[in-house]
Amino acid sequence: MSRWLIAVSWLVPAGEREAWRCEWEAEFAFHARTHGAVLTRQRAARHIWAAWQHACWLRWQTMTVDAIVLDMKHAARVLSRRPAFTLAAVLTLALGIGGTSVIVSAMRAVFWRPLPYPSAHELVMVSSTDKAAPAAANANSVSPPDFSDWRASATSFVEMAAIRDDGYALPGGAGAEQITGNAVTGGFFTVFNVPPAVGRYLTPADAELGARPVVVLSHGLWQRRFGADRAIVGQTIQLEGVAREVVGIMPASFNFPIGAELWTPLPFTTEDLTTQRGAHYLTVVARLRAGVSRESAVSEMTAVAASVAANAKSRGDAGVSVAPLRDGVVGDGIASGMQLMLGAVALVFLVACVNVSSLVLGQALGRRRDFALRTAIGASRGRLVRGLLAESILLALAGGLFGVAIAAFGVRVIAALDAAEIALLDETRLDPVALGVTALVTMLAAVLFGLVPALHASKGVASGLASSTARSTGDRRRTRLRSVLVAVEIAFAAALLIGAGLLARSFWSLSKVNLGFEPRGVQTLSISLPTIAYADVDRRAAFTDDLLARLRARSDVTHAAVVLGVPLTNFSYYFGILEKDGQRVGADDRTAVELRIVSPEFFATLGIPILRGRVFADSDRRSTTAVAVLNSAAARVLWPDSNAIGHRVLLPTRLWRGGPRAGGEVVGVVGDIHDTGPARRVRPTVYLAQAQFPSDSLTVLVKSSAAPAEIVPWMRAAVGAADPGVPMFRVRTMDEFAARAVAQPRLYLVLLGLFAATAITLAAVGIYGVMAQNVGARTREIGIRVALGATRREVLSMVIGNAGRMAVIGLLTGVGIAVLVRPAIATLLFGVEPIDLPTYAVVAVVTLIVALAAAWLPARRAASINPVVVLKAD
Amino acid sequence: MPKSLSVAALTVLHTVASGTGHGFDIIDETGLPGGTVYPALSRLERDGFLSSAWESVEIARADGRPPRRYYKVTRTGVTALNEALEKLHALKPIRRATQAPARGRD
Numbered sequence: 001m002s003r004w005l006i007a008v009s010w011l012v013p014a015g016e017r018e019a020w021r022c023e024w025e026a027e028f029a030f031h032a033r034t035h036g037a038v039l040t041r042q043r044a045a046r047h048i049w050a051a052w053q054h055a056c057w058l059r060w061q062t063m064t065v066d067a068i069v070l071d072m073k074h075a076a077r078v079l080s081r082r083p084a085f086t087l088a089a090v091l092t093l094a095l096g097i098g099g100t101s102v103i104v105s106a107m108r109a110v111f112w113r114p115l116p117y118p119s120a121h122e123l124v125m126v127s128s129t130d131k132a133a134p135a136a137a138n139a140n141s142v143s144p145p146d147f148s149d150w151r152a153s154a155t156s157f158v159e160m161a162a163i164r165d166d167g168y169a170l171p172g173g174a175g176a177e178q179i180t181g182n183a184v185t186g187g188f189f190t191v192f193n194v195p196p197a198v199g200r201y202l203t204p205a206d207a208e209l210g211a212r213p214v215v216v217l218s219h220g221l222w223q224r225r226f227g228a229d230r231a232i233v234g235q236t237i238q239l240e241g242v243a244r245e246v247v248g249i250m251p252a253s254f255n256f257p258i259g260a261e262l263w264t265p266l267p268f269t270t271e272d273l274t275t276q277r278g279a280h281y282l283t284v285v286a287r288l289r290a291g292v293s294r295e296s297a298v299s300e301m302t303a304v305a306a307s308v309a310a311n312a313k314s315r316g317d318a319g320v321s322v323a324p325l326r327d328g329v330v331g332d333g334i335a336s337g338m339q340l341m342l343g344a345v346a347l348v349f350l351v352a353c354v355n356v357s358s359l360v361l362g363q364a365l366g367r368r369r370d371f372a373l374r375t376a377i378g379a380s381r382g383r384l385v386r387g388l389l390a391e392s393i394l395l396a397l398a399g400g401l402f403g404v405a406i407a408a409f410g411v412r413v414i415a416a417l418d419a420a421e422i423a424l425l426d427e428t429r430l431d432p433v434a435l436g437v438t439a440l441v442t443m444l445a446a447v448l449f450g451l452v453p454a455l456h457a458s459k460g461v462a463s464g465l466a467s468s469t470a471r472s473t474g475d476r477r478r479t480r481l482r483s484v485l486v487a488v489e490i491a492f493a494a495a496l497l498i499g500a501g502l503l504a505r506s507f508w509s510l511s512k513v514n515l516g517f518e519p520r521g522v523q524t525l526s527i528s529l530p531t532i533a534y535a536d537v538d539r540r541a542a543f544t545d546d547l548l549a550r551l552r553a554r555s556d557v558t559h560a561a562v563v564l565g566v567p568l569t570n571f572s573y574y575f576g577i578l579e580k581d582g583q584r585v586g587a588d589d590r591t592a593v594e595l596r597i598v599s600p601e602f603f604a605t606l607g608i609p610i611l612r613g614r615v616f617a618d619s620d621r622r623s624t625t626a627v628a629v630l631n632s633a634a635a636r637v638l639w640p641d642s643n644a645i646g647h648r649v650l651l652p653t654r655l656w657r658g659g660p661r662a663g664g665e666v667v668g669v670v671g672d673i674h675d676t677g678p679a680r681r682v683r684p685t686v687y688l689a690q691a692q693f694p695s696d697s698l699t700v701l702v703k704s705s706a707a708p709a710e711i712v713p714w715m716r717a718a719v720g721a722a723d724p725g726v727p728m729f730r731v732r733t734m735d736e737f738a739a740r741a742v743a744q745p746r747l748y749l750v751l752l753g754l755f756a757a758t759a760i761t762l763a764a765v766g767i768y769g770v771m772a773q774n775v776g777a778r779t780r781e782i783g784i785r786v787a788l789g790a791t792r793r794e795v796l797s798m799v800i801g802n803a804g805r806m807a808v809i810g811l812l813t814g815v816g817i818a819v820l821v822r823p824a825i826a827t828l829l830f831g832v833e834p835i836d837l838p839t840y841a842v843v844a845v846v847t848l849i850v851a852l853a854a855a856w857l858p859a860r861r862a863a864s865i866n867p868v869v870v871l872k873a874d
Numbered sequence: 875m876p877k878s879l880s881v882a883a884l885t886v887l888h889t890v891a892s893g894t895g896h897g898f899d900i901i902d903e904t905g906l907p908g909g910t911v912y913p914a915l916s917r918l919e920r921d922g923f924l925s926s927a928w929e930s931v932e933i934a935r936a937d938g939r940p941p942r943r944y945y946k947v948t949r950t951g952v953t954a955l956n957e958a959l960e961k962l963h964a965l966k967p968i969r970r971a972t973q974a975p976a977r978g979r980d
Contacts, residue, residue, distance in 0.1 A: 022928075022940060027898045029939035047898065050908020057913040 004048070011055040013062045014382055020058065024051050068390075075390035082363070086395070088765050089359045093399020095758055096352025097439045098406025103345040103751070104434035105407070106414050107338055115326060116253045118193045119287075124294060125328030126150070126160065126284040126301065129319035142282040144272045147185075149308040150284075150320075156297035160286035161188035163257060164266055167525075167731030168239045169713045170225065178709040178731070179221065180259050181239075183266035189216075191287045192256060198222075199233040199248030206247075207265035214265065215244040219252035221261040239264070240713060257283065258329060271530060271725065277312055280697070281528050281729045285325065298322045336827050337748050343824065344499060347492045348755045348762075349438060353445040354492075355762045356399075358485040360392065362773045389447065396443035403442075407435055479774065483806055486766040490810025493759035494847050495817040499825055500756035501839040502832055503749045509831030510745055516673035516682070517567065518607035519734035522703050523711050524566055526730040527719055529696035537656055538622065540694035543722055544599060550718040551702055557711075559605040559703040564597040564695040567606070567675035568737035574683070578661065579650035580638065593634055594675075594685040595651060595662060597695045602687075603629075603670055605703045606734070613645045613668030616689040626664030626692050634684035635669045644669055649686060655693050662686075662693055677741040679830040701734075708733055748828060760850055763810075767854035771803050775862040782862050783870030796863045803855030804848070811847050815840060879958050882906055886914040887923055887947065887955050895944035915945060923951030 005024055012020045028047065079086045114120040128142050142150075142162065151160040164183040186204030195201075197219060206214050215237065217226070226232045236243045244264065288297055298321075305320040371384055407430055415428040534540050544562055551560035565573055576590025585591075600616040602608075611632055620627050628649055635644035650663035663686070672682040690698075700719065704711050712731055719726055775782070782795055822834035832839070879887065889900050901911050918924040924945045934941035947955070 019943070023897065023943040026929075026934070026940040026942040027896065030896070030937075030942055031898055033937065033939055047901075047908060050901070050912055053909030054912035054916070057909075058916060061916075 005051065008052055008055050010382075010385070011052075011059045013058060014380055016058055020055065024054075071386055071390035072394065074387055075394045078387075078391055079394060085359060085363055085769075086398075088769070089356055089395050090398045090402060092352050092356045092359065092762055092765065093396065093442050094402030094406050095762065096349050096356070096442045097400060097403025097435065098410055099352075099755070099758060100345050100349040100438040101403070101407040101431065101435040102410035102414055102428075103341055104438070105411055105431040106428045107342055108431050108434070109428040110338060111326075111335070115329075117256075119290075120325070122158075122288040122290070123191065123325035124286050124288060124297065124322050125325050126286055127321050127323070127328075128280060128305075129321050142284045143277050143280050144268050144282065145274065145277045145312065146305070146308060147282055147284055148268065148273050149311075150301065150304055151187075153304045153308070154286075154297075154301060156288060156292045156300045157286040158289050159187040159190045160284060161185045161191045162266065162282040162284050163188065164282060164727070165257065165730045166264075166728070167712060168262065168264075169709050171238050177225075178707075178712055179239075179261045180731075181262040181264065182257055182260045183264050185266050185268075188263065188285075191285050192254070193287070194251065194254045196248040197251040198230055199246070201248050201250070202263060202265050207267050209267045209269060211265065211267070213242050213244040214247045215239060216248045216250060216263045217246060218250055218254070218261045218263075222249045240716065256285075256329075269725075271533070272727075274532070281526065281727065285328075286322075294322055294324065336824075337744055340499075340824050340828060341748065341751050343821070344496055344752055344755045347496055348759050349442075351489050351492045351759045351762050353442055354485050354489050355766045356395075356442065357445050357448070358482050358489070358766050359769055360395075361482055361485070362769050364388065392443070392447040396439075396447070399442065400439045403439060404430075404435065479770075479777065482770045482773070486763070486770050487806050487810040487813065489759070489763040489766045490807055490847060490851065491813035491817060493756065493763040494811050494814025494843055495821070496752065496756040496759045497843040497846060498814065498818040498839060500749070500752040501843055502825060502829055502834065502836060503745070503752050505832040505836060505839055506829045507742075507745050507749045510678050510742060513674060513678035513831075515567075515678060515738065516608060516671050519568075519738040521705060522605060522701055522734035523708055523715065524699050524701050524730070524732050524734060524737075525712065525715050525719070525728055526566075526697075526699045527726050527728050529698070529723075530725055533723075533725065534696050535656075537659065537694045540696055541622065541691050543726075544690050544694065544698070547700070547718060547722040548599060548601070550721055551700070551715065554704070554706075554711075554714055556706045557702055557704045559601045559701075561599045561602040561605045561701045562690055562698040563599070563602050563701060564690075564698060565594070565675075566699045566701070566734075566737065567673055568677060568734070568741050575651040575653055575662075577638065577649060578652040579648070579663070581648050591637055591684060593638075593651070594683045595653070596685055596687050597655075597690050597693055598687050599690045602701065605701045606673070608673060609671040611669045611671060612643065613666070615668050615670065616687075616691070618691070620689045621691050624692075626660065627667045627689065628664040629668045629670055629687040630666055631670055631682070631685040631687070632672045633682045634686055635666075637684050651686065655695065659693075662688055664688065664692070679745075699730075745828070745830070760847070764850050764854040767803055767806065767851050768857065770806075771799060771855045771858035772861075774802065775799060775858045778862075779865060779870055782865050783867040786865060787867035787871065792863045795865070796859050799859035799862045800852055800855055803851055803859075807848055807851030810851075811844055814847070815844075879954065880914075882910050883914045883918060884955070884958055886911055887918055887951060888959075890915075890918075890924060890945050891947040891952060891955055895946060896942055897945075900945075918951070919945070923948060923954055 005021060005028075009017050009021045031047070115123065117123060126142070128146060144162070147160070147162045154160065162185045166181050166183050168179045168181045170177050170179045184202065184207075186202060186207035189196075189201035189203075196216065199216075201216055202214065205211060217232070222228060222232065232246050233248065234245065236245050238244075239262075250263075288294065301320045301322050374384060375381070411428050411430045529540055529543065534543070548560050548562065551557060573596070574592050574594045576592050577585050578590070579585060598616070600618060600620075603610065603615050612635075613629075615629050616627065630638070630644055630649075638644060638649065639647055644666045645668065646666065648663070648665050650661050653662050654660065655662055670687070674680060674682060675685070676683070700715060702711060702715055706714075708731075716728060719728055782790075786795065818840075819835060826834045885904050885906065886900060889903055894900055894903050897908075897912060897915060900906075900915070901908050904911065915924065915926075919926055925948050926943050926945045928943055929941040931941055
């Protein structure tokens with residue numbers, strides 16, 4: 001307690017300090033005696049707080065504007081006389097504050113901040129969880145009849161809306177541009193409850209059949225393509241050949257679904273609502289009624305979905321999920337990566353704090369003589385401390401200012417980075433709380449480490465003046481403290497370098513992975529054949545043939561195909577093998593295989609090599625023997641010892657009621673493809689022919705040299721010509737799917753690389769600072785050594801050896817940290833172990849080189865010390 | 875002439891004038907936070923309303939603790955206190971909340 005009082009008493013102006021100390025000590029002592037037993041912790045804390053406030057008040061009374069301005073002026077003069085130190089400290093502060101704020105802001109945007117809609121906690125995503133619907137990726141999993149029935153019966157929601165992912169060709173100056181847009185049901189904007197920036201949004205009346213075609217534009221599209229002209233509202237634009245009136249423009253903050261640039265109404269025909277129960281292509285969002293919990297909505301929706309399914313008599317295991325909108329948007333797998341980034345940035349932040357502390361500490365040590373002199377000619381200790389405090393505050397202000405600039409810039413970079421691949425990342429805004437907290441902590445570090453040595457330094461007045469070169473042991477200790485700080489910096493920097501190195505190795509192995517197919521130049525568009533109209537599977541096959549023939553009619557189309565299960569889309573449709581060559585497989589040995597249904601040109605479209613036998617031909621029909629194509633992995637696992645061709649394979653599923661079991665005679669083996677991303681294992685896959693097992697849920701693939709904006713309308717026209725009643729959705733290029741598959745690793749690599757570079761730079765600055773100070777302090781000693789016959793080389797190696805020791809200790813600690821935290825990074829690695837010797841070796845070499853390079857200049861200076869000059873100066 | 879006293883300062887002054895002279899005791903008696911009481915004491919002393927002295931060393935030593943600082947009201951302090959109290963007493967209590975006259979929207 002009393003030690004604490006003495007510390008606080010330094011705040012009290014010197015004239016009143018003694019009295020203040022006595023008064024409080026006596027009060028505490030008296031109370032400890034009289035109330036000893038009842039002096040609660042809380043009461044004591046209140047009294048301590050009162051003492052602190054009293055001290056502050058007394059100090060405040062003595063402060064005048066003039067005195068503060070004078071202090072600041074003096075501080076500015078002192079700092080400008082040491083430009084290298086000032087620059088290093090300001091940059092360190094700026095990097096620490098800026099970098100940390102950027103990452104924390106990004107984390108907040110993706111995970112913590114409520115979505116930018118009113119009462120965002122009420123927003124949910126409703127999805128079917130029906131295993132029988134193979135084409136259903138999680139987010140696109142509701143069919144129009146289900147949606148319509150759910151919306152009619154559920155009472156938990158204010159409004160429920162369906163979204164069809166879509167793309168539109170918008171004609172413009174330099175040819176049509178392919179725009180990501182969405183068709184939405186009438187309640188969509190009611191769900192989000194965001195007012196339009198200009199005009200109005202879509203209403204249920206717009207989504208009625210036969211209503212005038214209208215469109216709502218996003219803020220981005222409005223700015224980019226229409227020059228932010230308000231007069232566009234009310235005008236008509238051409239979209240996919242349909243003239244649509246622009247009725248409104250959404251504000252910039254409205255971005256749902258992520259990346260959508262326009263919204264058109266989505267009407268359902270009677271046929272949509274009666275025959276398409278199996279057509280799962282809608283994303284459904286809803287707003288919970290006030291006071292209704294998500295749990296109760298889940299239980300209501302489960303009952304509703306079950307009764308809807310029972311009425312429709314279509315499916316047995318219709319389930320439903322009601323997830324918070326953010327979960328539906330962000331998806332899983334990102335959290336661990338972002339947490340690692342947060343940990344990394346925390347390390348950078350610590351390095352920055354340590355570095356600035358070490359800089360300020362060294363600075364204060366170097367000025368002992370200055371302090372001593374000023375004390376001797378009458379400056380009070382309080383004055384010295386105030387001067388130092390003013391310097392720290394100036395440094396902190398400058399660093400903070402630059403930090404805000406870096407943060408503002410970094411946030412823009414982050415928001416622009418891979419915006420399409422990590423949902424909500426583009427919503428990153430500068431977070432004032434993050435900025436404030438990091439700024440405060442960094443500045444505290446600067447002030448603390450500046451003040452403590454100043455207090456000590458100003459104590460030893462006499463010794464400081466006695467000789468400029470005689471160093472007390474206390475001085476040694478503080479120099480050693482600085483060395484420890486620098487070693488800590490090196491440790492953190494090395495740990496970050498190891499992390500970045502591992503991610504780089506991992507990314508390298510990832511990019512070396514041959515996907516097994518060529519995504520370039522392939523445009524995709526998904527379709528869903530109406531259930532009743534296409535109940536006859538031969539019609540499905542006929543439709544496919546007709547469609548493919550139409551698609552091939554274009555001269556720049558080299559290949560066209562349909563597939564159930566586009567690679568790289570998280571599609572999964574797997575079964576345990578039921579029979580091999582007519583023999584039942586025991587329940588335990590049923591190898592799981594993926595099933596894909598494709599048209600003959602699928603392999604050519606994606607450039608998948610045929611390894612043995614043949615792929616499907618147009619002559620493989622329902623009337624001919626069922627055939628199957630295996631990928632190499634399936635052939636290996638099913639018939640490891642012999643050629644798979646000629647064997648028969650059967651899966652336990654029938655693709656339509658009353659149809660044959662899926663499977664057939666193996667006629668060919670094709671190359672493996674990494675269809676779930678380069679980091680995932682290749683799955684054994686059985687391909688069946690669309691002509692023999694016609695699927696009603698398909699994605700059309702076209703390989704062409706034409707631009708998407710040209711080829712997509714062509715594909716739409718072809719689908720429309722084959723059957724105008726077939727809904728189309730999810731227009732994407734294969735390249736987009738492929739880019740998405742490696743977007744996260746790339747982002748993590750870039751970020752961690754930046755952090756590691758920052759940390760090692762800061763560490764280098766730290767090493768340079770401490771070595772320069774060491775050499776400065778030992779000038780006399782080195783002079784004597786040289787006078788006694790030490791060679792230049794010996795002096796050089798002495799200084800370098802010093803730095804080397806620091807670097808080695810830091811490095812070993814860093815390696816220790818990396819080994820300790822390896823589980824955190826292991827999940828992000830591909831093709832490299834968390835303890836990877838080459839990476840560790842490279843990091844060790846890099847760290848040592850940087851350390852020695854940073855020590856080189858001070859070492860050179862030491863080596864060039866002229867003993868005559870030094871010793872004469874004394 | 876010193877500035878008029880705040881209610882907190884007046885309370886502290888009154889407590890000291892009533893015979894409670896030690897900081898912690900004043901905190902306990904007034905219920906005011908220590909961060910208010912101590913600055914008020916320092917300010918009142920500076921303005922000459924209070925004077926402070928240290929407890930005799932014998933008493934403190936007999937009790938086994940350092941001597942406490944105690945505050946006493948000065949003559950000026952008593953005058954100022956009484957003037958302020960009279961001013962306060964001149965204010966008549968309000969029985970009932972009177973309604974503010976309705977104003978049109980402008």
